[in-house]
Amino acid sequence: MADAQNKIIGAEQARPMRLRDALRQARIEAADRTGVVVDLRDAEIARLEILNEALDPLFAEIPDGVDLFDRGLSQGDTPRLWIDVVAHVMMGRDKRIYRFVQDTRFGRIVIAESHDAAAMVDAITDYIARRLIEREHALTAATPVPMQPAVAEKPRLGGIGIFVLGFIAGALALFALALFAALRQV
Structure with missing residues (x-):
């Protein structure tokens, strides 16, 4: 009788697996088997794809106006x-450990x-x-440049006016030089 009750309780507790969960579990098992066998690169890609799928709910929560993050598998x-542009996940040397790193101006750091x-x-x-908090701080710290009142400027001589002024000054200088030379010869 106790065995029958345990089977009933076990059946009630065991809920049917969703297909997505079953596929995920199969990928994990395949990645583990593949990681031990020959093709380690395919195992890396499979494990990164598993992580990528696990990140779907997180990236769905990021506001639409934020374009800091660009998730993709290379x-x-x-x-x-x-x-994003500076942070990525790669597999460790044993091809089973995830390594989340960030490139900085001082080199790569493991997060x-x-x-x-x-x-x-x-x-x-x-x-x-x-990163979202850093973005908020950057946006609030950026103070707008205050508008300066427009000051009426004195009208300036245009390019033609400066040319005419230079021509007149040159003509007067030439006339003065000719007058000085004529007075000197007399």
């Missing part, structure tokens, strides 16, 4: 999941490392929150 020599995708989602959430 599949170069070293596959990376980019969070977080973990085997668990959920721990990486938490670290990326903290990073995004800090």
Whole structure:
């Protein structure tokens, strides 16, 4: 009788897995198996895709007007999941550990490392929150330049006026020089 009750309780507690959860679990298992076998690069990409899917709810919460973050998976020599221009997730040397790094002017710093995708989602959430706060501070610190009252300027001579003035001054100087030379010969 106790076995029957345990089976009933176990059936009630076991809820059907959603297809998305089952696919995620299958990808994790495949990535783990692939990481041990030959094709480590495919395992890296698969694990980064798993993390990318886990970040979907986080990026859905970012306000529409914020364009700081540009998430994407690059599949170069070293596959990376980019969070923004300076921060990305790559796989560690053993191809099973996630490494969240940020490029700074002083070099690359490691923000977080973990085997668990959920721990990486938490670290990326903290990073995004800090970046959003930095953005708010930058926007509030930028004070608008006060408008200066327009002062009526004196009218200036244009380009033609300066030319005419120079021509007259040159003619007077030439006349004065000719007069001086004529008086000197007499």
